[in-house]
């Protein structure tokens with residue numbers, strides 16, 4: 011057995027063992043693992059010792075169970091390294107820590123993961139002589155690094171508001187605007203059971219009625235972020251508001267950003283909102299410069315939809331939602347409409363039925379694995395196993411390829427698990443072509459990205 015195989019086996023075994031929250035791997039690593047850690051964690055060795063499959067597994071485990079931060083791991087966060095700035099519905103750590111926390115971790119082979127801080131996690135981060143290391147159960151795995159802080163995080167708008175509290179940089183090249191932390195489903199039908207938006211509050215006081223920002227403030231931040239080259243996409247999201255005020259707001263933001271950028275559309279501009287009750291607003295959203303649009307059903311099964319998203323059912327209704335999605339395809343074009351289905355809230359067959367229904371109409375149903383958010387009504391619940399999620403994503407990729415959709419788009423699109431697996435699938439095919447002598451089915455990347463298996 012080669013050194014690499016030996017290490018891969020030990021690491022793979024250890025990573026899988028830490029995925030369940032109660033794993034015994036929380037205990038300190040035995041001496042042999044500490045010695046291996048020293049050997050393998052030297053800079054420059056990582057990518058020859060750890061393949062993409064192992065790093066993907068480590069990423070999944072980090073996402074699910076988080077990491078402890080040693081004191082040294084806070085060095086430079088908020089100055090050199092980008093800090094978390096409280097986008098609550100996507101933030102595992104909101105309000106739980108006094109210090110500025112790092113936002114995202116860059117792993118070898120181009121993988122990235124948001125930093126989920128967990129003081130009892132088997133993983134930990136520590137900095138030694140300026141190098142940040144990831145450790146598992148006390149064993150050093152390899153050097154990692156946080157995402158650099160974009161320059162606009164240190165700037166203020168013309169009215170003196172720190173830009174980083176108005177919009178956040180994430181996923182490598184996206185500017186994300188959350189226009190409020192309130193959703194009217196709270197008073198009409200009930201908030202979505204998985205959603206934590208209503209449990210948060212903006213870091214800065216609201217200056218614009220129901221909205222945290224004005225369209226002009228957002229345009230100023232967007233202008234700075236695009237000019238710096240820090241972003242290639244802009245996302246806007248938030249809750250349903252009384253009298254559906256958010257739809258007109260998103261239209262106004264689109265116009266303001268286009269004016270500031272001097273463009274007819276916002277490069278990579280997309281909005282996430284509940285399907286408008288007034289379908290004519292879909293054209294107005296397009297005219298305002300948004301390039302693509304999300305009306306997230308979240309759950310396909312109609313009975314579960316009513317149970318898990320009761321407010322969406324009461325304010326909009328599932329039937330109207332489906333009509334709005336069809337209308338959006340007419341306006342924005344096939345492939346430019348998305349309806350996220352959250353993976354883990356309904357059985358696999360019903361999820362796949364929804365994904366097939368939507369894709370037949372030119373709508374992407376991006377698989378977003380459910381993470382039970384602190385502050386959501388389902389806090390404390392458990393998402394299905396890693397194997398379940400992997401199987402679902404691989405089946406989704408199979409389906410997209412079967413209907414002729416180009417996986418390159420999913421591969422290039424971002425840092426989510428389905429993006430990673432699409433990239434891995436394309437790469438393993440190229441690798442298999444270049445090495446016809448190898449039994450590719452034994453490669454961990456093949457098992458993960460093509461077979462959807464984790465039991466190797």
Ligand code: SF4
Nearest residue numbers: 193201202205207249
């Ligand atoms: S509609 Fe549902 S998912 Fe959207 S913000 Fe409101 S509660 Fe959250």
